[in-house]
Amino acid sequence: MRNMLPLLSSKPHQGGRSALTCRYRCGDACFQEVPNTSDNEYAADIIAGALSRRSVVRAAAVVTVAAAAGTASVTGPGGGGQAHAAAAVSRGAGSGRADGARGLRFAPVAPNVADTVTIPSGYRQDIVIRWGDPILRGAPAFDAERQTAKAQAGQFGYNNDFLSLLPLPGERGRQIMVANHEYTSEWLMFRNYDPQNPTREQVEIGWAGHGLSVVVVQEERGTGRLTAVPRHRLNRRITATTEFRVTGPAAGSPLLKTSVDPSGTRVLGTFNNCAGGETPWGTTLHGEENINNYFANSSRPTDRRYGLATGATERKWERFDKRFDVRQEPNESHRFGWVVELDPYDPDSTPRKRTALGRFKHEGAQPRLTDDGRPVVYMGDDERFEYFYKFVSSRRMKKGNSRAAREHNLTLLDEGTLYVAKLTGDSPEYTNGTGTGAHPADGEFDGSGVWIPLATNKVSHVPGMTADEVYVFTRLAADKVGATKMDRPEDVEPSPRTGRVYVALTNNTERGNPGKPGADEANPRNFNKHGQILELAENWDDPSSDGFAWRLFLVAGDPNDPQTYFAGFPKDRVSPISCPDNVTFDPHGNMWISTDGNKLGSNDGLFGVATQGERRGELKQFLTVPIGAETCGPVVQDRRVLVAVQHPGETDFATVEKPDSTWPDGPGKLVRPAVVSIWRKDGRDIGV
Template sequence: MSADKPRLLPLLPTTNTFGRSSVTCRYRCGDACSHDVPNTSDNPYFADVVAQVGRRRLLRAGAVLTVAGAGLAVGAGTATAHGKGNGHGSGHGPGHGSGHGTGLDFRPVAPNTEDRIVAPAGYDQDVVIRWGDPVLPGAPRFDFANQTAAAQAQQFGYNNDFCGLVPLPGRRDAWLMVSNHEYTTETHMFLGYDEDNPTREQVETAWAAHGLSVVVVEKARRGGLEVRLDRHYNRRITVGTEFAFTGPAAGSRHLRTSADPRGRRVLGTLNNCAGGVTPWGTILSGEENFNQYFANADAVTDPVTKARLARYGLAGGASGRRWENHDRRFDLVREPNEANRFGWIVEVDPLEPDSTPVKHTALGRFKHEGANVIVARDGRVVAYMGDDERFDYLYKFVSDKKMKRGNSRHARAHNRTLLESGTLYVARLTGDGAQDGEFDGAGEWIPLARGDRSFVDGFTAEEVYVFTRQAADAVAPTKMDRPEDVEPSPRTGRIYAALTNNTDRGKPGKEGPTEPNPRAANKHGHVLEIEEHRGDNTATRFSWKLLLVCGDPNSPDTYFGGYDKSQVSPISCPDNVAFDSAGNLWISTDGNALSTNDGLFAVPVAGPERGHVKQFLTVPHGAETCGPVVTDDFVLVSVQHPGELDGASADNPLSHWPDGGTSQPRPSVVAVWKH
């Protein structure tokens, strides 16, 4: 084949099936993928990029990667490592392995559909905590058939997602483990549940099952972790917990309600998805699909308000959970600003159990998957974020103030203010069109606002923060395929973004394939790698490339960092990312479109093993793999919505994990460790 003439390949099919059940789609995100895409802006992808893709040369390896829907092929040969001295030596992954210098010496788990955790040979596992287990001392024992709101407020919440560990002061073998509780699936929580008429007790139980849990965990003698019912640190945060707004939009007229006429306090947090542990020992949590909890958007008459609601996916009449029947704040006709009080990055200090958690307006409002922070060379902190929606954007925030080192009370108090002032940016990516045969290019961070100053014509600063999606639309950033977890490597500073999928790409009237999003009807997703200019995380320019284009390795439209595709594990729908001490990237999946269970995967990002994806574990059927924490001694995963299969309910459970027998399935945190 001539290197100058890429071979045309047939279009890939555009029919799609996902691993998620209809009940999961309904309760987790309000059936987002079955509704119109909220981003109706006409931001163009740069036409010169599309023209240049057709002129690209293949890499020397001669492999082919299809740009589905465009019918053009580009190379997928071996990618070069990012320079020298990247620090990826013989570091350790879980269990102190050292295979090929990557620390990933486990034998990959085969894809499967079993109703259990499947881990590599030579590894043990145990449940750390499950839905309904006690969090607070004196909490009642879990009773599925008679669960109450009072009991749930003292117990581990439902559908845990993000999981983070903060070292317990004075201990080397104990941590504060913080878990998000993203959403409730009432049909699986209550026997005989009536979706149109939930009782007050059921609604209040669901409120208590949302939010976050903070528990002390310590190493168990047999391995793994066990919970300690600590009277000082253990804590539940729910829909009834008071939060304070911080930053430039605190007190905005768009945040004021009849219950909070000053716009500075709000009850609760909703749909907390991913998050991060800050360098100063706090937890960041992202409020994601908050739109589904609010009712009667179709009855709002003001056209400006209606357009703002629609851009965040708020539409229709009654909500799926009918919370508006029991609390007026979930009725948009009665409280049109209440929805504006959700969609923020939340910060919780687990080391200060009496502290008031906050919502940071300086980081913008959208469907936050999460936020992850790195300290830049000059001491300022940088937070990276994704807006988990089809055709939405990547963001970052650069603080004004510098971080203070140390754990003194003064340093911690200062550092908790770092996310209150700074510059909010959105990303624009362009393909380089060069004849290098890779999906790569350049990019820029476009400023949206800093403090009281707006950089977007037609928007005040407070409008930028409260209606960030519309402000970003106005500066033409790059529409991405559901940007979820975005995390900088603590070793290299490079940023990795999980782009889960987007089956609407290339549909009539929708944007087609672009270099950073190269497939139409993208049902498997991809992983983006960003390197800031000169390695400076505060820079406004960057370069990018695709590390993975996920799916079946036997398919021509997949790419694994240039690694031999016959040697990798199939991976679909990347969601959350994490790093081990050797700098390897770990990826959890959500909605595996390869008809097998979701799992946790590891992949080196540099050296000869770059792109060598290996599956570390799988979760039970119907479940999603969330919140990975990877240490040298153990791995933690959050097993979310086990048994959520079509046809399943509390009255007809189709999974009995983790307790077996005839028990109901229970979302849980699981530890896996080497013998």
């Protein structure tokens, strides 16, 4: 008999997600009250006069530079050619020819609901590693019927998300792959799982299935195939019980002290690691996102701002460890929601939680360097009406790989200034916009913005809040200074070629609902189910400056919908896209976008889009993932593309006994999240 998922909502879920995914990943956040109930201004209400003169002057200059840099005209949503989406879909989207911007010369994949990874013709694929594959010495082969916590702690974790491929000097043809494991889906892991009464072993397997994996991979000469190297000395598992150091200005704060850790500087574990980033000094960054649904029995207003449960949690971890019960350990939840830094080249190093980068639902964290060598880290807070941030370090990176340089560089994210973004549109008539996506009279959704400082080291810039409170309750600090409420800001990434920063805004079906903010120039659609991508231009020579210009680069959805926009590129030559989530860049400067919750009736996918030149805005679908899955962790190298296929088969009422997907191993096998590598059959570079 099939166990029924309890209390499934009958309401439509955010994007195309299943109810099961919403419950296990984020505690059904879409159907909880929006945590941000502040009455601060949003973009349509802000006037340029409220910004500092210096910021406005800088932003205006950057707008001019940005306009000069792109050769394609930039018109408002609805411009750029007639849309013929239905015809485009029927012939594989776009023209079906393998032409396009350099790096995007492949025949686009048509939207579909196939239970496989669908890739362009002329390409091949293979599994790199699956959930449960052994990576540490002594770890057993995966056995779905005899899984143990000890075994899982030595095996590749569950629900792979962010991926990083780093060079491995001295070992020819090898790279280091680092993967996040966002959450566990117990319904699809354990036969006859009882969600009301999980066993201790099941809970401890869940603890071990979370966290990070470090795995050395071997390249196959002449192809893009990668295979895991088990038992390599650098292979490592980080789990929900691994020890972490707390560093930065809030380390040792009374808000971080617990009965087990009275110092407030040592934490066990990391979980709900979503996207991440790679640093120029050779470490990886990992964002702790939906930490709210791991902690039970909260009643504090500060916890409500972060969406913590007032009763029991879904996984019932609080039954087996008191630190997950807020009544027993009030500060334990404050020790999660940070950016984690890991040194994958040192398997004995202690990973660190960087308090200077603030505490919220971190989607990821991607740095770039100023001209004088200081890291600037961009971050999004993935929830409806939340904000996006940046951190500017006060320290300069040291070049080289000496021990002294590496030790110094591991302090770069502990001192500096944390900022939050405030935007203003340049079309006054768009105040309290119609929410239909109709573009302003000037033909473009654009404007200027300012980075508002929240704290610098031990100094708070927010009236009424100490520095410790700013770092631990960063959402409340951003509320107080009037940051701009956005449509779920997820990945925020700078282009390594142009320096422009792209903010993936996934969706927000609450915008425009009674009592909620309506459309504004940066978020122009009410009941926004498809999302958009914002493009920021800062001072190229000094990204630590406090002013920027912005415009909408892409307004997602069916190209046949007049609301959609593809940077001015003709819409009869693009693939339909919905719910942009993570982004990365290829060696040619194209942006690649993975989706989460496609609301156009297709499986989620990976898309490439040109950001420069006459083909700016040309968007083509490169692959789709199986039924119920999300496309995560894209890595695009010269000769391979890597994606993390997360939560395959995670559809409403799916179980081990009654699966809705047979990926990746076929009928009769357990559905398993996995990493996939794709390459050209002829061995040439991707998309050329």
